[in-house]
Amino acid sequence: MKSWVFPPDTTEISDDQYASVEVIDISGFHLADDPFPSTFDPINQADIVSRAFGALREVGFLAIKGHGLRSEDLHHQFDLGRMLIEDVSEDKKHDLHAKIWEGSWAGYKPTGYYRRPDGGADTIEHFDAYPFTMRASRLPDVGKRYVSDFRSFIKYNHYFLLRRVLAILSLGMGLPQDTLWNLHHRGGTSDDEALDAGDDDEIVWNHSKDHLRYAMYHPPSEEDREKKKHLWIPGHTDLGSVSFLYSQPIGGLQVLCPDGEWRYIRHHPEHIIVNLGDSLEFVTGGLLKAVPHRVMEPPSHQRQCVPSSIEIKARY
Numbered sequence: 001m002k003s004w005v006f007p008p009d010t011t012e013i014s015d016d017q018y019a020s021v022e023v024i025d026i027s028g029f030h031l032a033d034d035p036f037p038s039t040f041d042p043i044n045q046a047d048i049v050s051r052a053f054g055a056l057r058e059v060g061f062l063a064i065k066g067h068g069l070r071s072e073d074l075h076h077q078f079d080l081g082r083m084l085i086e087d088v089s090e091d092k093k094h095d096l097h098a099k100i101w102e103g104s105w106a107g108y109k110p111t112g113y114y115r116r117p118d119g120g121a122d123t124i125e126h127f128d129a130y131p132f133t134m135r136a137s138r139l140p141d142v143g144k145r146y147v148s149d150f151r152s153f154i155k156y157n158h159y160f161l162l163r164r165v166l167a168i169l170s171l172g173m174g175l176p177q178d179t180l181w182n183l184h185h186r187g188g189t190s191d192d193e194a195l196d197a198g199d200d201d202e203i204v205w206n207h208s209k210d211h212l213r214y215a216m217y218h219p220p221s222e223e224d225r226e227k228k229k230h231l232w233i234p235g236h237t238d239l240g241s242v243s244f245l246y247s248q249p250i251g252g253l254q255v256l257c258p259d260g261e262w263r264y265i266r267h268h269p270e271h272i273i274v275n276l277g278d279s280l281e282f283v284t285g286g287l288l289k290a291v292p293h294r295v296m297e298p299p300s301h302q303r304q305c306v307p308s309s310i311e312i313k314a315r316y
Helices: 042-058 071-086 090-095 147-172 179-184 191-196 222-228 278-283
Strands: 023-025 061-065 107-109 124-129 211-217 231-236 242-246 253-256 262-264 272-276 293-296 308-314
Touching: 023 042, 042 061, 042 147, 042 272, 071 124, 071 147, 071 211, 071 242, 071 308, 147 179, 147 211, 147 242, 147 308, 179 278
Parallel strands: 023 061
Antiparallel strands: 061 272, 107 124, 124 211, 211 308, 231 293, 242 272, 242 308, 253 262, 253 293
């Protein structure tokens, strides 16, 4: 399997064009049922909750490190994303198209699916999976051997990362630690049973409605650039509860800041960008907000690069 090569960071975005996004080390945050560490510091725990909760309320975005994923784990996921898009024929992708019109993203979303009001072409394609659709039978041939890698990644995001972010949000609102987690985790057939099964099509692996996406942004034509006014994805909020975006160097992601200005989200190598979606705004009565964000075309020296992204969208 070929590797996805990370391009160099951009030097064309000035510091004042970046949003002020908190970077939080979550390695010091511990759940109530974690093995009690000798280094546990309740003051540090309270500081993590205060800073993270404040950042998500004020700016709507957060960068986290200390998430427990190794560099090779993250690079492997980008390699898998490149493989699913570049090493699969268009005919096979067509056989595995997502039935978006039925409300399911599981499978491939081809380029050209959306009709943009500006007349520009939709040049983004992605492969999506829910825990219960991550099966060998619903992967292209090149991906079947990696089904356990995909599942382990989904499982880690759900049980380790999502649970901690939801715990931080619950504590930030003065609620018991697992309040929001109990709304998201659905149980179902045990994950260990699913991962160990010989015939994965016999298993309903259904701990959540989390949503894994490997996306690739293809550079538009010069004509389309003008039609789109250099905007790759218009401003929007996410439908789910919490989104995890694995940071990559190509500049483009912007957030609408409290002062009404659009500013870039800075790339932090091997960090995870966190933002909240509409479901959490709804379930918290607006205490937490889903903040609009968009994707602009990259700076000139990155324009012909093909941005690859990995996203996990947790669903309430």
